[in-house]
Amino acid sequence: MRRALVRLLPYVREARRAFVIGLACIFIATAVSLASPWVLKYAIDDLTAGVSRNRLAGYALLMLGLAIVDGGFRYLMRKQLIGASRTLEYALRNDFFAHLERLPLAYFQATRTGDLMSRATNDLGAVRMMLGPAVMYFASTALGFVLAVALMFSIDARLTWIALVPMPVVTVATRYFGRAIHDRFERIQAQLSDMSAVVQESLSGVRVVRAYRQEQTEIGRFRRSNDEYVARNRGLIRLQAAFYPSLTFCFGVSSLIVLWLGGRDVIAGRLTLGSFVAFLRYLVMLSWPMIAFGWVINIAQRGLASWGRMLEILDTAPSINDDAARPDALADGVKGAIEFRGLTFRYPARAGEVNGDADVALTGISLKIAAGQTVAVIGPTGSGKSTLVQLLPRLHDPDPGTLFVDGEDVREIPLARLRGAIGMVPQEPFLFSDTLAGNILFGFDPARDQARVDAAAHAAGLDADLPDFPDGYNTVVGERGITLSGGQKQRTAIARAVAADPRILVLDDALSAVDTQTEETILRRLRAVRRGRTCLIVAHRISTVRDADLIVVIDKGRIVERGTHEELVRHAGLYARMDQQQRLEDELAAS
Numbered sequence: 001m002r003r004a005l006v007r008l009l010p011y012v013r014e015a016r017r018a019f020v021i022g023l024a025c026i027f028i029a030t031a032v033s034l035a036s037p038w039v040l041k042y043a044i045d046d047l048t049a050g051v052s053r054n055r056l057a058g059y060a061l062l063m064l065g066l067a068i069v070d071g072g073f074r075y076l077m078r079k080q081l082i083g084a085s086r087t088l089e090y091a092l093r094n095d096f097f098a099h100l101e102r103l104p105l106a107y108f109q110a111t112r113t114g115d116l117m118s119r120a121t122n123d124l125g126a127v128r129m130m131l132g133p134a135v136m137y138f139a140s141t142a143l144g145f146v147l148a149v150a151l152m153f154s155i156d157a158r159l160t161w162i163a164l165v166p167m168p169v170v171t172v173a174t175r176y177f178g179r180a181i182h183d184r185f186e187r188i189q190a191q192l193s194d195m196s197a198v199v200q201e202s203l204s205g206v207r208v209v210r211a212y213r214q215e216q217t218e219i220g221r222f223r224r225s226n227d228e229y230v231a232r233n234r235g236l237i238r239l240q241a242a243f244y245p246s247l248t249f250c251f252g253v254s255s256l257i258v259l260w261l262g263g264r265d266v267i268a269g270r271l272t273l274g275s276f277v278a279f280l281r282y283l284v285m286l287s288w289p290m291i292a293f294g295w296v297i298n299i300a301q302r303g304l305a306s307w308g309r310m311l312e313i314l315d316t317a318p319s320i321n322d323d324a325a326r327p328d329a330l331a332d333g334v335k336g337a338i339e340f341r342g343l344t345f346r347y348p349a350r351a352g353e354v355n356g357d358a359d360v361a362l363t364g365i366s367l368k369i370a371a372g373q374t375v376a377v378i379g380p381t382g383s384g385k386s387t388l389v390q391l392l393p394r395l396h397d398p399d400p401g402t403l404f405v406d407g408e409d410v411r412e413i414p415l416a417r418l419r420g421a422i423g424m425v426p427q428e429p430f431l432f433s434d435t436l437a438g439n440i441l442f443g444f445d446p447a448r449d450q451a452r453v454d455a456a457a458h459a460a461g462l463d464a465d466l467p468d469f470p471d472g473y474n475t476v477v478g479e480r481g482i483t484l485s486g487g488q489k490q491r492t493a494i495a496r497a498v499a500a501d502p503r504i505l506v507l508d509d510a511l512s513a514v515d516t517q518t519e520e521t522i523l524r525r526l527r528a529v530r531r532g533r534t535c536l537i538v539a540h541r542i543s544t545v546r547d548a549d550l551i552v553v554i555d556k557g558r559i560v561e562r563g564t565h566e567e568l569v570r571h572a573g574l575y576a577r578m579d580q581q582q583r584l585e586d587e588l589a590a591s
Contacts, residue, residue, distance in 0.1 A: 004307050007314075008131070011091055015084040022080030023139055029073035030143045034151060036066050037281035041155075045274035077136065085132025089124060096120055096310060102318040105395045106348060113204075114197025119313060122192055123306035126185075130303020134296050141292045148282045155279045156262070156271060163258050163283055166250030174297055177243040182301035184236045189309055191232050195225040204480070240298060247293075255283060320397050322414055329413045334421035335406050336371035336503045336534030338392065343402040345387060361387040362557045369550070371406075371503075374535040376545030378575065379554035385538045386427055388554070389506050392536070393422045405504075423502030425510040427538075429493030431481030436462075437473035439481070440495045456499035459529050461514075461522040462491040486513035491522070498529055505530065508538045516586075519544065542579045551575065 012019065043059040100116065152160040202209060202218045209218055262279060265271040271279075343365040362384045369375050377385045391398045394410055403410045410418060431439050437453045453473055457463045465488055469475040481489045490513045497505060511519045523544065539545050546565045553561035553568065553575045561573050568575035 004304060004311060007311060008307065011088045012131070014091060015087050018080045018084035018087070019135075022077050022084065022136065025073045025077035025080060026136070026139050027143060029070050029077055030140060030147060032066050032070045032073065034144065034147050034282070034285070036063055036070075037278040037285070038151070039063055039066065040281065041272075041274040041278035043274070044277050045272050077140070081136040082132045085128050085135075088131050089128040092127065092310075093120065093124055096124065096314065099314055099316075099318075102321070103316060104318060104320045104397075105390075106319075107316065112193075112197040112200075114195075114200035115193040116313070117200065118189070118193040118196040119306075119309055123189055123309050126189075126302045126306035127310065128303075129299050130307070134299040134303060137292050138296045138300075141296065145286060145293075148286050152279055152282050152286075155275050155282075156265070159258055159262055159265075159279060162261065163254050163286070165257075166254050169250050170247055170293075173243070173246050174293065177239060177297070179301075180239055181236065181243075181298050182305050184232065184239060185302045186305040186309070188229070188232045188236060189306060191225070191229045195222070195229050198222050198225050243298070244295075251286075258283060320394050320415070324400070324411045325414045326412050327414065329408045330406055330417055330421075334417070334503045336421075337406050338367075338369040338504070338534060338536075339404040339407075340365045340367040340388075341402050341404065342366055343391070343398055345391060345396065345398060347396075360557060365559060367552060367559065367562075369534060369536070371534055372532055373550065374530050374537065374548045376537045376539060376548035376551045377554060378539055378542070378545055378551060378578070379560075381540070383554045384557040385554055386508050389424070389508055389536050389538055392504070392506065393419045393424060421503045422506060423497035423500045423504070424506040425490070425493045425497045425508060427509045427512075429481075429489045429510075431477055431484070431489055431492060433476070433479045435471075435474050435476055436469060436492065439477060439492055440473075440499050442496050442500075444499075452499050453495075456495040457491075459498045459522075459525045460491040460495035461518055461525060462488070462495050464521075465491075487515070487518065490514060494522070494526075498526075503533055505533050505535045506538075507536070509540060510537075511544055512540065516543065523547070542575075542582050 039059060039062055043056070046055065046059075097120065100120075149160065149164070152163065198218075198221055202222065209215060259280070262271065262276050266273055266276045343362060344360065345362040346360045365388065367375075377388060379385055387396070390396055391403055392405075392410070394415065398410065400411055401409060405413060405418065405421075432442075437450075440453050440456050441449060450473075454463070457466070457473070466472055475483075477483050477492075481492065484492065490510055494507070494510055497507075511522060514522065519541075520543075527547075537545055537548060542565075545551050549564070551561075551563060551565060551568055552559055553573070555574055561568055561571060561575050563571065569579055570576075
């Protein structure tokens with residue numbers, strides 16, 4: 001817990017001015033509010049002794065003035081401290097998202113998106129409550145408790161000790177209930193993450209759900225998750241329902257005893273009526289800190305549980321970083337020469353798995369690609385083609401000394417410089433809920449560069465579909481491009497890569513969803529784009545790679561053949577068999 005709190009200190013320092021002002025306002029407001037019963041003490045004692053109307057009016061105006069000052073400073077207190085908590089929430093949210101953006105691809109493949117969303121929203125909200133309202137009420141109640149007890153001692157020490165009899169019980173109850181609340185809230189937040197993941201998966205896969213008529217199954221899966229969430233919340237509610245009444249009961253017992261003994265002292269003349277009324281007022285004011293302290297413990301335990309869940313993410317160090325990068329590496333620009341030197345790549349083992357030979361994706365890959373050369377990578381499904389090209393922008397990290405760009409180890413090239421030189425179209429293109437132009441000029445302003453949008457869309461063969469879009473390039477494509485066909489998504493992704501004007505263009509099976517005629521059109525237009533750039537094309541279809549400068553055939557993670565199309569056909573190996581099989585399939589489809 002202490003380490004977790006220490007991690008929050010840098011954020012608190014950012015808003016220390018607001019915290020200092022807010023705490024000062026708490027001190028003033030608390031002191032003023034505690035002065036009111038003292039004024040009432042003198043007013044009642046004067047009433048019993050006889051008092052003029054003017055003097056009584058003076059007491060009334062003084063109490064009114066104290067109430068106004070108290071209200072004003074409590075307003076400032078909330079404005080500063082609650083405002084500071086919102087500032088901290090803003091900084092935490094930015095840092096949390098920035099950290100997620102730095103985590104490697106493998107992390108997101110092993111972590112559910114719904115869980116990350118829950119931590120970035122619900123858990124962050126609980127942390128804000130801990131840093132704002134919990135701090136404010138803790139400072140206010142703690143200061144009010146100390147000052148009220150001091151004033152009560154000044155009135156009657158014996159009655160004060162009696163009033164404090166429940167404190168040991170309150171301390172024990174707070175310790176027990178605080179720990180239990182922390183544990184149960186952690187379980188609630190974990191279940192909320194699971195429920196969020198169910199919703200996210202179901203909505204993201206809505207087409208599959210509808211196609212397989214699994215709506216009721218998904219509804220049932222969500223209902224079971226929701227039932228468990230409600231059950232865990234009810235457990236916490238039962239705990240809280242026992243917590244607050246126990247504090248109130250302890251306070252009520254002490255108040256009853258104080259009223260009985262204090263009343264006898266007033267009757268016996270050992271205590272003035274004004275002093276007794278002031279003491280009771282302080283006792284009533286003391287009851288709120290005792291109850292509010294339980295509420296603060298509840299909020300603090302919730303916040304600490306949520307902060308611990310966020311730290312699980314924040315403490316995950318990005319495994320792909322610039323630790324080994326040299327600022328001068330390729331500082332004059334990337335030309336595009338690529339070399340693999342005996343590269344062997346193994347995917348990290350997942351929890352509970354043994355990292356055996358089955359995890360090896362690539363073995364002994366050695367390949368030189370000259371700048372400006374077009375190289376095709378082809379092979380059976382699962383042979384390691386996509387893994388090979390994903391290592392180039394370090395979506396996965398190769399071993400040192402195994403992958404070079406322009407003679408520089410990719411691990412020594414700053415990530416921004418390396419990835420800025422690569423335009424990549426993945427197997428499964430992802431489109432944002434933006435306009436078509438916004439997706440093509442990802443990260444840029446389409447309104448300022450319409451010519452680039454037109455050129456990139458033409459190169460990708462997307463301009464032919466422009467009449468089908470109601471608002472042209474300003475058509476919003478929906479979440480994940482749901483309004484587009486598979487071929488239109490792929491062509492939009494190709495246009496995005498072309499618009500970035502990269503020195504290295506990587507097409508990872510980027511034409512699998514288009515028909516043969518459209519593929520020929522795109523390949524013909526891309527010849528002009530490929531000129532002067534290094535281009536890596538991963539494909540299953542021979543027609544896609546036929547005119548490449550070099551074709552590399554991969555099987556079971558190894559390069560088994562290399563050469564031009566004509567050379568490989570003459571070689572009569574795996575490539576020739578694939579070519580023969582695909583031509584036979586095309587003939588059967590045409591007949």
